Amino acid sequence: MQFLGQLAQGESNELLLLFMCQNEPGMCDEWDAEGGGNQVLAVSSSNLQLVSPPSSGEVVRPVRYEAHTVEQGEEDYESARAAYSAGNGVSPRKVLGQVGGKPTWMQGEEVPLCSACAEPMGFVAQLEQGPDWKTEMNFGGGGCAYVFRCACGTASPKLLWQC
Numbered sequence: 001m002q003f004l005g006q007l008a009q010g011e012s013n014e015l016l017l018l019f020m021c022q023n024e025p026g027m028c029d030e031w032d033a034e035g036g037g038n039q040v041l042a043v044s045s046s047n048l049q050l051v052s053p054p055s056s057g058e059v060v061r062p063v064r065y066e067a068h069t070v071e072q073g074e075e076d077y078e079s080a081r082a083a084y085s086a087g088n089g090v091s092p093r094k095v096l097g098q099v100g101g102k103p104t105w106m107q108g109e110e111v112p113l114c115s116a117c118a119e120p121m122g123f124v125a126q127l128e129q130g131p132d133w134k135t136e137m138n139f140g141g142g143g144c145a146y147v148f149r150c151a152c153g154t155a156s157p158k159l160l161w162q163c
Contacts (some may be wrong), residue, residue: 007125018145
């Protein structure tokens with residue numbers, strides 16, 4: 001599994017760590033929240049310690065991106081993305097996604113059910129592949145990933161993607 005990134009969970013002092021299979025992309029069912037090709041781990045952000053990476057093998061993506069949250073007044077993600085891009089003179093590809101709100105589905109609604117309580121999980125974030133095709137995450141070529149978490153708090157968060 002390759003580490004994709006982390007999402008801070010507001011005031012909860014928790015991080016969601018996102019991982020996805022990169023062995024023979026397309027062969028791990030990494031697009032499916034239940035396929036086993038991706039994982040989201042919820043960890044406390046208190047008392048974190050850095051570990052030493054293994055001495056061999058590729059363990060870190062060659063390029064790292066950081067993001068900051070900008071609130072937009074538009075009702076939906078695509079309108080907010082377009083307004084931010086136009087207002088700041090940047091490509092829409094520089095917008096890496098949204099936190100909260102409602103997902104903008106590329107293929108149709110696919111909210112996963114919680115594996116503990118069987119209820120639909122709550123939307124956390126929508127992530128774009130990245131601003132540069134040479135270093136972006138692989139969500140099927142122009143796709144988006146969606147992160148979900150259940151309010152019951154007993155099941156692991158989930159990740160899926162669509163293109």
